[in-house]
């Protein structure tokens with residue numbers, strides 16, 4: 346197999362590779378309190394499969410804070426600092442099979458691993474570094490500039506193209522995630538999608554989203570490698 350036939354795997358982070366033990370929401374709460382000077386900010390929104398930018402804008406609106414790009418930048422910077430503080434204090438974990446699979450893929454010709462995540466880039470790498478997973482990924486799409494997950498996929502494809510120095514064929518790509526939004530963003534690009542049920546999405550909602558592949562987690566090497574070799 347030549348390098349041009351390599352399969353490109355785009356991993357989601359939260360609910361797919363790790364659970365942060367709610368470090369993300371603790372960091373968000375503290376950020377809103379500290380930067381916006383609001384006690385008990387309203388944070389009752391849907392977080393699954395969302396982008397950090399989209400979440401931050403909805404929280405600002407919900408808490409009746411006038412949007413400005415400088416305030417948003419300040420909030421996101423503060424959030425990353427809080428995240429680094431909270432990660433070691435929370436009981437997060439790497440999900441089953443993740444390390445063994447990433448090790449296996451790194452040593453295996455024919456596969457390239459990247460990220461498609463709603464996390465802003467520094468937040469994504471703070472989480473990955475905390476769990477010693479940051480060294481596996483050479484490219485990705487992140488939630489720094491994009492509200493919509495399908496735009497993050499476009500960014501991930503561009504970054505893969507520039508990192509690998511060649512055209513990236515969408516037929517050779519796979520998105521691996523844990524929410525119906527991961528399925529939608531893959532569909533928007535005609536990319537196949539593998540869903541794990543280690544996140545917070547209900548089995549029913551995942552079945553309704555109709556992913557190409559649905560597995561309990563990433564621990565059954567034979568099953569996963571069969572899927573990764575089948576498209």
Ligand SMILES: [Mg+2]
Nearest residue numbers: 357359360523
């Ligand atoms: Mg996720």
